[in-house]
Amino acid sequence: xxxxxxxxxxxxxxxxxxxxxxxxxxxxxxxxxxxxxxxxxxxxxxxxxxxxxxxxxxxxxxxxxxxxxxxxxxxxxxxxxxxxxxxxxxxxxxxxxxxxxxxxxxxxxxxxxxx
Amino acid sequence: xxxxxxxxxxxxxxxxxxxxxxxxxxxxxxxxxxxxxxxxxxxxxxxxxxxxxxxxxxxxxxxxxxxxxxxxxxxxxxxxxxxxxxxxxxxxxxxxxxxxxxxxxxxxxxxxxxxxxxx
Numbered sequence: 370x371x372x373x374x375x376x377x378x379x380x381x382x383x384x385x386x387x388x389x390x391x392x393x394x395x396x397x398x399x400x401x402x403x404x405x406x407x408x409x410x411x412x413x414x415x416x417x418x419x420x421x422x423x424x425x426x427x428x429x430x431x432x433x434x435x436x437x438x439x440x441x442x443x444x445x446x447x448x449x450x451x452x453x454x455x456x457x458x459x460x461x462x463x464x465x466x467x468x469x470x471x472x473x474x475x476x477x478x479x480x481x482x483x484x
Numbered sequence: 485x486x487x488x489x490x491x492x493x494x495x496x497x498x499x500x501x502x503x504x505x506x507x508x509x510x511x512x513x514x515x516x517x518x519x520x521x522x523x524x525x526x527x528x529x530x531x532x533x534x535x536x537x538x539x540x541x542x543x544x545x546x547x548x549x550x551x552x553x554x555x556x557x558x559x560x561x562x563x564x565x566x567x568x569x570x571x572x573x574x575x576x577x578x579x580x581x582x583x584x585x586x587x588x589x590x591x592x593x594x595x596x597x598x599x600x601x602x603x
Contacts, residue, residue: 473591
């Protein structure tokens with residue numbers, strides 16, 4: 370079974386630009402979550418989607434948005450990039466059955482550098 | 485408020501020795517799941533082991549075991565017979581939620597513990 374696929378692996382953008390990251394979950398997984406990881410802040414939750422609906426949201430500004438498509442694939446968009454947005458962005462999928470025992474399965478991440 | 489606390493920022497362990505990584509959590513929800521993840525320097529997050537709040541026995545997966553002390557809200561990971569490939573950052577995580585409920589909480593991660601295995 371193919372794992373979680375994130376594209377692209379690396380991105381370099383300029384401050385003020387916008388960026389879209391893509392995530393394809395494991396087949397059969399209906400929940401997709403996004404995390405931002407930085408050395409200073411650790412793993413921070415961005416949002417979670419299940420069946421095309423946002424189910425949970427972290428404490429990030431409105432510049433960070435996401436969506437999920439009918440095939441469970443998800444995209445995350447960051448507008449008006451700031452230097453502080455430089456991070457590893459991790460996508461994770463899970464069955465999302467409502468059971469707390471359903472683990473997250475992570476992709477390899479997209480490393481975003483804002484200059 | 486921080487819900488997952490990992491008090492050990494880093495530790496060294498000799499090859500073939502056992503190591504215990506501490507994790508305490510805070511929740512008032514009777515139903516929750518506890519997870520441990522490993523993140524090598526390459527960046528991918530690898531799921532290691534799961535413990536449910538209603539599980540009577542401690543979870544084990546190969547060389548990984550989880551020392552679950554519910555009253556103390558503690559879920560320590562024990563890695564037996566450490567190998568050089570165990571060098572990584574380890575994260576404890578929790579998800580609150582009711583089984584089969586329509587809504588459930590987000591995953592919450594601790595700050596992580598960096599483990600370095602030495603020959």
